[in-house]
Amino acid sequence: MPELYFKTDTPGRDLFFTPDFTAEELAQRRQRAAQAIGHDAVLLIPGAPPVATDFPTQDAVFYYLSGMETVHAYLIIEGGSGRTRVFLPSRNTLEGELHNKLGFEDADLIRDRMKFDEVLPSTELTAALTGLKKVFLPFAEVEGGGAGHFTGKGCAKRRAEEPWDSYIPRHERITCKLKELNPGVEVLDACAVVNPMRMIKSKAEVEVMRQAGKLTAAAVVECMKICKPGMNENSLQAMVEYVFRDLGRCGLGYGVIAAGGKRTWDGHYHLNNITLQNDEIILLDCGPDLRHYTSDIARLWPVNGVFSPWHRRVYGFIVEYHKALIAQVRPGVMVKEVYANADKHMASLCTEPNAPYHDMKPIFENMVKRGVGYLNHAVGLSVHDPVGGTWRTEPLKEGFVVVVDPMVWCEPEHQYIRVEDTIVVTADGCERLTGDAPYEIDELERLLR
Numbered sequence: 425m426p427e428l429y430f431k432t433d434t435p436g437r438d439l440f441f442t443p444d445f446t447a448e449e450l451a452q453r454r455q456r457a458a459q460a461i462g463h464d465a466v467l468l469i470p471g472a473p474p475v476a477t478d479f480p481t482q483d484a485v486f487y488y489l490s491g492m493e494t495v496h497a498y499l500i501i502e503g504g505s506g507r508t509r510v511f512l513p514s515r516n517t518l519e520g521e522l523h524n525k526l527g528f529e530d531a532d533l534i535r536d537r538m539k540f541d542e543v544l545p546s547t548e549l550t551a552a553l554t555g556l557k558k559v560f561l562p563f564a565e566v567e568g569g570g571a572g573h574f575t576g577k578g579c580a581k582r583r584a585e586e587p588w589d590s591y592i593p594r595h596e597r598i599t600c601k602l603k604e605l606n607p608g609v610e611v612l613d614a615c616a617v618v619n620p621m622r623m624i625k626s627k628a629e630v631e632v633m634r635q636a637g638k639l640t641a642a643a644v645v646e647c648m649k650i651c652k653p654g655m656n657e658n659s660l661q662a663m664v665e666y667v668f669r670d671l672g673r674c675g676l677g678y679g680v681i682a683a684g685g686k687r688t689w690d691g692h693y694h695l696n697n698i699t700l701q702n703d704e705i706i707l708l709d710c711g712p713d714l715r716h717y718t719s720d721i722a723r724l725w726p727v728n729g730v731f732s733p734w735h736r737r738v739y740g741f742i743v744e745y746h747k748a749l750i751a752q753v754r755p756g757v758m759v760k761e762v763y764a765n766a767d768k769h770m771a772s773l774c775t776e777p778n779a780p781y782h783d784m785k786p787i788f789e790n791m792v793k794r795g796v797g798y799l800n801h802a803v804g805l806s807v808h809d810p811v812g813g814t815w816r817t818e819p820l821k822e823g824f825v826v827v828v829d830p831m832v833w834c835e836p837e838h839q840y841i842r843v844e845d846t847i848v849v850t851a852d853g854c855e856r857l858t859g860d861a862p863y864e865i866d867e868l869e870r871l872l873r
Contacts, residue, residue, distance in 0.1 A: 481569030637857025
């Protein structure tokens with residue numbers, strides 16, 4: 425297996441600080457957010473609360489602006505100036521050995537490492553929030569540890585609509601406390617400020633995501649090596665989790681899809697509990713939570729190691745579509761241009777006389793008719809990174825990370841065929857971050873043998 429994708433092997437308090445981003449880069453993020461909200465407002469960014477697991481994770485927005493892993497912490501960033509105060513609980517309220525805890529008593533260490541203006545006890549948070557007129561607060565569930573932004577939002581909505589649950593989202597509870605403390609205070613969504621900042625990744629972010637992409641590809645390759653008829657889908661999920669833990673010292677960025685045969689039809693299949701048959705194909709979709717960043721991939725291959733004639737044709741056509749889309753990606757190009765140019769190329773492969781994929785014309789027309797956006801979603805701190813929809817109507821920019829995911833649903837075969845990679849837009853094109861996992865038919869069959 426390849427090298428570890430974890431940069432540091434430091435113990436104790438060092439694990440509470442990001443190994444990937446400098447204090448200066450994080451301060452620049454906070455300053456951008458402060459400028460966006462104006463001088464009359466503050467950003468209130470809560471860290472993740474304690475959870476009922478042995479491995480609590482930090483909230484993505486808090487981590488993006490602070491680089492710290494301590495839960496039940498709070499950031500207050502002043503509009504305009506960017507002056508930042510972090511509020512932490514006491515070490516005495518936390519479980520564990522002293523060297524594995526971080527509290528406000530470590531203010532000198534924290535200021536030195538992260539360049540905050542003040543480090544204060546959480547007991548002073550109420551006083552700091554008194555007298556405010558405008559507060560920007562993330563209107564979102566905790567994002568991280570395998571819980572993506574949109575997944576958390578959807579679950580919260582369903583729980584709130586269930587009469588016997590009566591769930592109140594965290595940001596609504598905090599909003600109520602702010603209004604009790606400051607009658608007339610205006611509480612706005614900080615996600616509208618922070619999410620657009622997340623769209624273009626810095627060089628340091630791209631490096632983490634490059635490691636996440638290589639880790640994802642390594643897991644997929646190991647699954648290809650062990651796959652055989654009679655194996656349960658869950659064994660592939662177990663291999664994915666093993667590779668992520670062993671090489672990345674991390675868990676899942678989202679739920680693994682290991683769908684065999686006609687179960688591929690369900691694009692979000694997650695049961696992963698059926699025995700794979702000799703004549704089936706397997707669709708694997710997975711990504712890690714590597715130091716808060718993830719990646720997204722989908723690969724399809726025959727369980728018995730040899731593509732059937734039908735799958736060889738359809739899958740081969742989708743691979744060509746995938747390459748056609750990637751060839752069009754570069755800074756300054758509109759997404760609709762990427763689609764139009766790729767479609768033009770694919771049309772030539774299936775409609776012109778003696779075209780190599782002349783039998784794929786109905787499938788191509790079906791794909792064009794569906795109009796599915798094959799630059800499907802942004803990727804970053806979440807697998808569906810909530811960066812806003814403006815990238816679909818603006819020229820692509822260097823540092824933007826997105827999936828390329830051409831797909832087709834085929835009836836009457838009841839098969840869903842796709843090839844997905846995470847890419848980053850570069851100065852002169854793009855880089856396939858998950859490109860270490862093969863997708864060409866000949867290469868796949870050699871590996872499967």
